[in-house]
Amino acid sequence: MLVLIPFGLVYQFVANKMFDIEFILGRMRYYTLLAIIPTLLTVGALVWFDLVGIQMNPARQTVFIFVVMFSVFYFKEVIDFKFRLKRFSEKFNYQDSIFKYTQLMRSVTSLQQVFKELKNTILDVLLVSKAYTFEIAPDHKVIYLDKQVKEPDWQLYEKEFENVTSEIGKIIEVNQGFLMKVGERGGSSYVLLCLSNINTPRLTRDEISWLKTLSFYTSVSMENVMQIEELMEHLKDLKQEGTNPIWLKKLMFAIEEKQRSDLARDLHDSVLQDLISLKRQCELFLADFKKDDDPCREEVQDKLVQMNEQMSDVISMTRETCHELRPQLLYDLGLVKALSKLVAQQQERVPFHIRLNTGRFTASLDLDSQLNLYRIIQEFLSNAVKHSQATEVLIMLISIQNKIVLHYEDDGVGFDQEKTNEHSMSMGLSGIKERVRALDGRLRIETSEGKGFKADIEMEL
Structure with missing residues (x-):
């Protein structure tokens, strides 16, 4: 059986190329037919009138003229094909x-x-x-x-x-x-x-x-x-109406996510790898430096340790930035797992307590919708850190029949809703509103000065 494998491969290769071979043979037969008649007429005329002064028998004359005619017809078709767009149009072409x-x-x-x-x-x-x-x-x-x-x-x-x-x-x-x-x-x-x-x-x-x-x-x-x-x-x-359709907003956010993903990949593959390499070199140098007996050794060692710790912090921040730009867990395991990791990371560095409830979320969403919901929650948490002065934050994501509800609530300072435009710009609410529109959803906000902030987003499946 093993002996037949090479023959089978050769057969498949030849079979796949048979069309080209048949085409070439067909063109050669065509050129031969075109060249043979003028060749015979030319040789017959030369022999009849004895116009050729060189010593060449009719057989050689026939072969020579046939090759010339064959070449003329072949190259004429090649030139016609190459310059078919540059030459003047012809009648009946x-x-x-x-x-x-x-x-x-x-x-x-x-x-x-x-x-x-x-x-x-x-x-x-x-x-x-x-x-x-x-x-x-x-x-x-x-x-x-x-x-x-x-x-x-x-x-x-x-x-x-x-x-x-x-x-x-x-x-x-x-x-x-x-x-x-x-x-x-x-x-x-x-x-x-x-x-x-x-x-x-x-x-x-x-x-x-x-x-x-x-x-x-x-x-x-x-x-x-x-x-x-x-x-x-x-x-x-x-453009005259000043509003963008939902499909255009979806396209803009998709392009934005593509740029985020590309930037995260570039940071991970270049800057982060360089930082890790630099940190390892610093650790190796520090290990060798501890063996030397130098009166200034302790001072230099402290500085090296401090530099090493700073590089560790920069590496950690770069990794977090890459994750925020492109939440890989969302692509791999879905929205719920990505939100759990986002909240866990935020909880380590924010002064308030975050409660996340996604137990009643079982809807199946496309990737763009999941990314938009993820970015909305990310923006809510960012606003809470910058503006709310809250001690408790609640995030609930629920799917009920053919509807999805996202509820956000904090006990922060809130703001006066009569100054919505001013706060929309400072708190990033305009971006949230645009993403809600891209989801074809509805946003309802309840807030006042000193009484916290609530937001409900509803969208149809």
Whole structure:
């Protein structure tokens, strides 16, 4: 069995590459067919008229000329492929024109540009001399869109305009050209009218297939451009109103969390590792220094011990900062475990007692919602340290049926709610309100001077 393994691997490799081999062999047969006929004609002419003065028998002449012809055809196709976007468009060059058109569509930003590139492509390839764009309203009213160009006598094709709107890519031929539906929007259809100065022959099967492909590409490009235009208009309206939609707030907070995560990773991988290395070097130097007999040894030793302790504090603070920027426990074990660790860490350095109750929280939330709730509680605790002067803090996180309730309460100094704007800025409440909006929740605050601070947040699952 082991002997068959190498043969199996070789077979799989060859089988995966067979398509390329077949393609190459097919192209070689194609070039051979193209080269053999002109080779035979050239050799026959040379032998017949005895035009070659060098001593070369017909067999060698045939091989030499065949190789030259084969190489010419091969390199001609390679050059055509490489410069298909840089050369001038050619009549009836369907494949390259499609590729060129799709590349141009990547940079368009308006419907006018879409129609302009479509018309230029059709005029370059087909035997038509003019192209016009029209919009056909749901009530069959025809609206001419190319205001900068003289309006054609489209009334001659009024019946065809009504019939062409049934589907994208529908083509109806007329005496000097054709009509083609290239897109639609909200019940309105967009139609291209292509005309020639002379009576053009009927469209061939290849031309119809090419035009249908163009129309489908155009329809997709129009849809993308129109959605971008609608989005930009919506953002302008929101900017004028001065409010941001919930989806935009979620996106902004997601970007913020990504930046926090990147910063935490950079701190952990660079600064923290350098500090740990420096601390170890200091400990090794201190161990060696204790062995020396020097009258100033005790003084220097005390300074080294002090530096070592300071580095330990900096390492601890850096680790805590990394955790605050990116709470790894939340990513690994969820919100409840992350909150328990957050409260335990805060309890070690704050002057008040913190009670955390998450026993009735069993909801399953997405990562963004968990991060927002974590940041809200983090901000409440930060405000309590900076402003509340409290002795007791209570945090409750509960899930009831299809609702989540976060309750925060402290017995601190509180503030006057009539000065909400001033305190919102100083206490970070504006950031909490923005996160609550991103969660599509409701925030209720109860507080007054000297009577503590309460906040309830409710959000639907």
